[in-house]
Amino acid sequence: MVVLDPAHGGLDSGSRISESTLEKNVTLALAFKLRSLLVARGFAVTMTRDADVPTQPDASGSTLTLDDRAGIANHAHAVACLLLHATAAGTGVHLYKSDLAPAPTLPSVVPWLTAQSAWIDQSSALQQQLANALSRASVPTIISSASVRPEDSLSCPALVVELAPTNSDPDSINNADYQQNVAQAIASSLVFWRNQVQPPQPSHPPSPTHPAPPTARKRTP
Amino acid sequence: MNQRRQRIVFWCMIACILAMAVFLAMQRKRGRERVQALGNTTLLDAPPGNATPITLELANDATGTLTPTTRDVALPDAPNARARTLIDHLIAEYSQPGSAHPLSPTTPVAEVFLLPLPADSPSSRSSRTIFRATDPTTSIPDTSGGELAVVDLRSAFASEHPSGVEVESLTLLSIVKTLHANLPQIEQVRFLVDGQPRETLAGHADLLKAYTASSNAHTETDSDTNP
The missing domain is CATH 1.20.5 (Single alpha-helices involved in coiled-coils or other helix-helix interfaces)
Known part of the structure; x- marks a missing residue:
């Protein structure tokens, strides 16, 4: 399972990349390309929105908040959660992991605002793997860390993938071949990533006197 | 007639x-x-007095880095006013023509409040430390000596700020690092907009968390040469 979160949507247009290009439309276009390529490679894909307006979490008529998006991602138990953004600044792709300090183990009670801290090491590995794949595809790539909502609340290997134009023309971000190239590099990299991802160890391993959780039972001969 | x-x-x-x-x-x-x-x-009027050298951590959008730069500025005596003046001068630098991190020329800050940090909340432990209730039996709360700066931004500044992960993060980190460079007792910074908590600065950078001065966020690496 892979979660794709095309940022913004509806009234929230995100940044204005050019006079005719809004961030919310670029993120959705990239998400559609990524979804097709991932499904073709055997992944199940969950998107937080597949139209301009975010998917409604229930029938109450409310739109998705950033926390709702994190909730969708966390329930999916995904091998990777990619928050898709777009910017007019720079070129290529910018990959951001959370700037939380890494937690050595998964706490028994996971705080909502720092859930990602247990997954930082996995996110770093995913970041490096995607950066290498994008570089091989001749896409200029910058890796960094930042605090972008709702990345810190995700309990999965998570990255912000920010797409920038290919050159000084901001509208070059809409180039279908360019977006396809980026999506292909990411999708191919995730195929290898699927076999490497390992969830963080729980902070209190189950004692032999207590019943073990289902994941631990699988390891028992 | x-x-x-x-x-x-x-x-x-x-x-x-x-x-x-x-x-x-x-x-x-x-x-x-x-x-x-x-x-x-x-701008906040500087009191009569000698200009002192201050360090501004200036952001560069092209490289995604902060560069310490020295300026001579007359600062007020009160720490709160001093912190506000530092941010005003920092944003004024960004509104100059040719700035590497261009921002519109507005007054960014309504007020800055400095609060003592609890002794058991070192900034390195978690950037989301929120105030812990102190023991009511103790007359003087135990503090670490460090301070939390609460920066109340004007909504006009937030609404006119360019939108994007990098540009927003650089503005926040630039403010945090500038405050810490000139007022080392400031270990954490939280942001409000018009006195209210707000999720993001302009759609991306998290405004609900406390930023630590020791944060190494945004140390960028261009992986072009590292395939």
Whole structure:
């Protein structure tokens, strides 16, 4: 399972990349390309929105908040959660992991605002793997860390993938071949990533006197 | 004839009254705009005194880095006013033509509050430390010596700020690092907008968390050369 979160949507247009290009439309276009390529490679894909307006979490008529998006991602138990953004600044792709300090183990009670801290090491590995794949595809790539909502609340290997134009023309971000190239590099990299991802160890391993959780039972001969 | 003159005088007076009303309304509108503009653009007056060297951590959008730069500025004595002046000067640098991190020339900060950090909340432990209830039996709360700066941004600054992960993160980190460089007791910084918590600065950078001065976020690596 892979979660794709095309940022913004509806009234929230995100940044204005050019006079005719809004961030919310670029993120959705990239998400559609990524979804097709991932499904073709055997992944199940969950998107937080597949139209301009975010998917409604229930029938109450409310739109998705950033926390709702994190909730969708966390329930999916995904091998990777990619928050898709777009910017007019720079070129290529910018990959951001959370700037939380890494937690050595998964706490028994996971705080909502720092859930990602247990997954930082996995996110770093995913970041490096995607950066290498994008570089091989001749896409200029910058890796960094930042605090972008709702990345810190995700309990999965998570990255912000920010797409920038290919050159000084901001509208070059809409180039279908360019977006396809980026999506292909990411999708191919995730195929290898699927076999490497390992969830963080729980902070209190189950004692032999207590019943073990289902994941631990699988390891028992 | 008299009636005709009276009628002319009457309508002339009505016209004068209307003209006067329009004139007064326009003057009132202009005065209000002038006061509003003054409130938005007046920088905090520096007290008379010698200019001291300060360090501004200036952001660069092209490289995604912060560069310490020294300027001579007269600072007020009060730490809160000093912190506010530092941020005002920092944003004023970004509004200069040719800035590597261009921002619109608005007054960014309504107020800065400095609060003591609890002793058991080192900034390195978690960037989301929120105040812990102190023991009511102790008269003096135990503090670490460090301070939390609460920066209340103006909504005009947030709404006019360029949108994007990098540009927003650089602005916040630039403010945090500048405050810590000149007022080392400031270990954490939280942001409000018009006195209220807000999720993001302009759609991306998290404004709900406390930023630690020791944060190494945004140390970028270009992986072009590292395939």
